[in-house]
Amino acid sequence: MEWTFIERGFTAALIIGLIAPLVGAVLAVRRSSIISESLSHVTLTGISAGVLLSQTVNMVSINPLYTGFVFALAGSLIIEKLRQTYSHFQELASPIILSAGVGVSAVLMSISPSGYGEWYDYLFGSIVSVTKEDLIFISVTAGVILLIFSLYSKEIKSVSFDQEFARVSGISTSHINFIFSLLVALVISMSMKVVGVLLVGALISLPVASAMQFAKSFKQLLGWSVLFGEFAVLIGVYTSYHFNIATGGMIVVILAVIMLAAVVLRKNSMLYRLLNR
Template structure:
């Protein structure tokens, strides 16, 4: 059965809403949420390179999602290496990669013959632009991410919360960090067609930020993050389709509104508790 363009977009959005906060929860624990923004710009470099190669080599059809994933994976590994190099200044790794990604993207995009509309879809997302090949990539990527989470969940938890304990326990921190880099690269590359490269970092971070205000444990943070992300994604897709506005931007606005509501609820609850005392 062939899916319509809107059905493809909705399925892709639901999968992204499920996967993104899973990685975002670990990034929050590692205090490395900025990495998602840095990798999104590196992914833009990969997409630009894929588009340019497709225009240069007319014989070969290149899906920019694949080149975007390759660049995202390389970028995540470089960030991890830089974090080790600048051991006492690890926060420098993300801005270094972000700056390099933006510069390379600008150079490659200027050499490309693509029109504004194509770049707009990649930058800000478009639920109606998801092709069958894109959906297949997103489905395979989602399954891969879920399998990796189930296989390495305990190790990821241990390394994220206490690397010294993980090392003493015999866990290979280097290997687990590579697995985590692969996870981040997969999530960033699969999200860019719906959410947009410039906004994917927000979908990774905002639902988790809301969940942290509600949940009292890491597992509950994961669950609440997924619930809130799906709420934002479905709301964003609905309004973007009916009002013909950018999908990624609408999803991020919905996520921001949810975070604001959660914060306001907490402040109200705190005020009520103080009045009772």
């Protein structure tokens, strides 16, 4: 039975709403949330390259999801290398990659025969543009991410909370950092068709920011993050479809409202105690 475009879009969104906050929670613990923004702009460069190649080279048809992933992975490796090069100023790595990604993307978009319109769905997301191939890519990618998480959960958690202690304990921190960079690249590449590359960082970070108002442990942080992420994705996709609004933008607006509500509830001690009985 062939799925309709709305079924494909909802399924893809539910998968992304589960996976993105999980990776976002680890990024927050590592104090590295800005990396998602940097890699999303590098991913945009990959998308631009894929679209441009398909437009200008005869007999070449490339799914921009794949080129986006390749560029995101390359960007994550470059960030790790820059963090080693600027060991005393590691925070410089992300802005460098972000700026380069935006610059190259702008150049590639400007020379495209079709102008900027080709990139709208990739910039801001659209559930109606999710194809069967996209859904397969998203599903397989999510499975790979969950598998890696299950295999390296202890190591990732240890390196995230205390990298020096993890190194002394015999954990190869460089190996784990590479694996986690791969996870971030996978999340961004799988999310860009639904949320958009300019807004995927919000889906990674905002549910975690809301969850931090209630979570008392890392396990609770993961649970609350996924709950907020899925809720925002469901409402955002439904609203965007029925009112013809950009999917990614609607999801981010709902996430921002959730975060504001979480902050207000957290400050109201009575409501907070009721929610945490």
